[in-house]
Amino acid sequence: MGFSLKFQFCLLSVMVLLPALCYSQDYLVKSRATYYGSPDCLGTPSGACGFGEYGRTVNDANVAGVSKLFKNGTGCGACYQVRCTNPQICTDNGVNIVVTDYGEGDNTDFILSPRAYSRMARTDSAAHLFSYGVVDVEYQRIPCQYGGYKLQVKVNEHSKYPNYLAIVLLYQAGKNEILSVDIWQEDCKEWIAMRRAYGVVFDMANPPYGAISLRFQVRGSAGLRWVQAPNVIPSEWNAGVAYETDIQLY
Numbered sequence: 001m002g003f004s005l006k007f008q009f010c011l012l013s014v015m016v017l018l019p020a021l022c023y024s025q026d027y028l029v030k031s032r033a034t035y036y037g038s039p040d041c042l043g044t045p046s047g048a049c050g051f052g053e054y055g056r057t058v059n060d061a062n063v064a065g066v067s068k069l070f071k072n073g074t075g076c077g078a079c080y081q082v083r084c085t086n087p088q089i090c091t092d093n094g095v096n097i098v099v100t101d102y103g104e105g106d107n108t109d110f111i112l113s114p115r116a117y118s119r120m121a122r123t124d125s126a127a128h129l130f131s132y133g134v135v136d137v138e139y140q141r142i143p144c145q146y147g148g149y150k151l152q153v154k155v156n157e158h159s160k161y162p163n164y165l166a167i168v169l170l171y172q173a174g175k176n177e178i179l180s181v182d183i184w185q186e187d188c189k190e191w192i193a194m195r196r197a198y199g200v201v202f203d204m205a206n207p208p209y210g211a212i213s214l215r216f217q218v219r220g221s222a223g224l225r226w227v228q229a230p231n232v233i234p235s236e237w238n239a240g241v242a243y244e245t246d247i248q249l250y
Contacts, residue, residue: 028138031109033082035117035130036065043113047101049076049199050168052157055100062095062116065103074179075099076200077172079144082110082120084135089125096142102199106134143250146171151249153214153232154242156201161237165212166203167194170242174250176220184213191215210235218249 038044042061045053048070055063064082069075076099083094095116103111118126120137129135149171156166169178181202182191194202212233215226229245237243 028140029109030085031137031139032105032107032134033064033084033110033112033117033120033137033139034105034108034134035112035114036103038114041114041118043100047199049073049100049102050156050197050201051076051100051170051199052154052168054154054168054170058100059096059098060115061113062097062119063100063113064097064116065101065111066099066109067102067104069099069109070102071177073196073199074177077144077169078175078177079142080110080139081142082112082116082137082139084120084129084137086135089122089128090120090135091122094137095119098144108134109139110137141175143174144172146173149173149244151216151229151245151247152242153229153245155233155237155239156203157240159203159237159239161239162207162209164203164205165207165233165237166197166201167214167233169200169202169216172200172249174220176218176249178216179219179224180217182215182217183207184215186210212237216247220249222250 043056043063045056047055078099079096081094081096084090097116105111121129152170154168154170156168159166181194183194183204185192185208194204197203211231213230214232215228217226227247229247232243232245
């Protein structure tokens, strides 16, 4: 009987810890990486995550498109350390990138901006690295760090006040994924789910009048939780404007 109880306790402990262990991904995964063409070596403002200009320059333009790591948009904004495995031309640290786009390559997990791709190389070895086109890499998930920026909610440029609201989430720090966004409906006294239009763009037709409160379902090393941003969007909001929340994700 005692053995059975101990076994059940151990099994329960493993079941509780396993999702956290799997999610943390504190290990290197073998894969391949390539790069995409860019006239200025930066990211693209038209990436599938919906970041716009932020996706072109965030993280000093060390950004990437991914395929299986895209996760229907929840993978947008995630940060990874990517390093190529050729010690003759590549550094040990590689490059830290932010996911800003979807892209499929030749059995690759990452399609890097030219700037990010070159930063995997040792000094004076970038041209040699580019000549390969596709390289073997190792990668791991790392926390995003944005130097004190809190989570921001940007009103997407396609929003039409007051009948259509689309938002984009910026500066998603830590090792977190934002699974869903709800908007507070004051007259009904309830939270209403916004639609994930694509990437990290959430939208709603006929949003509530007045200042808008949001809540975000976040999954990270702390588990699954809701965080709220009361009155984060003013009553007379404008398309293209980013509003800072009081939320600092870790």
